[in-house]
Amino acid sequence: MFNPSQDDVRRFFCDAYRKHRNNEILTPLEAIARDWIAQHPEYASELEEVEAALAADYSVERGQANPFLHLSMHLSIAEQVSIDQPPGIRAACQALANKLQSEHDAHHQIMECLGEMIWNSQRNGTPPDGAAYIDCVRRRCR
Incomplete structure (x- = not known):
């Protein structure tokens, strides 16, 4: 498993971001990341310097959003949707995107469900509950 x-x-x-700015060839995963980076221009300064990015502290106490976590969640959701895993995430994401008239806004809603699933899994010491995750997304479609 990739960890x-x-x-x-x-x-990554x-x-x-650097490859995109320099018109270099991107891997398929980097191309997906680039697309989400483009939808978050507010993160550009955080992505420009690798060493500064490695040293940055995005702790809750500092009250600053972690752009790398946010982009990682977009990437995770995009991958889940592409392979429909857990089963039903593709349809649920599409339905939510249709309701909100925005794939980006749908991803932000799905992030909340994904975070809730992970939190519950860690808190309870149980495997992630894909069915509960999908149900959470579907409830946002109503």
Whole structure:
């Protein structure tokens, strides 16, 4: 299983951003990351310097959103939708995007459900509950 470190994730997004700015060839995953980066221009300064990105502190106490976590969640949801895993996430995401008239806004709603599923899994020491995750997304479609 792929288990990147925090530094690996930050390097990945910084490299994708740099390659995009320099018109270099992107891997398919970097191209997806680039598309989400483009929808978050407010993160550009955070992605420009790898060393600064590696040293940045996005703790809750500082009250600053973590752009790497946010972009990672977009990437995770995009991958889940592309392979429909957990089963039903593709249809639920599409239905929510249709309701909100925005894939981006749908992703932000889905992030809340994904975070809730992960939190519950960690809190209870149980595997992630894909069915509860899908139900959470579907409830947002109503």
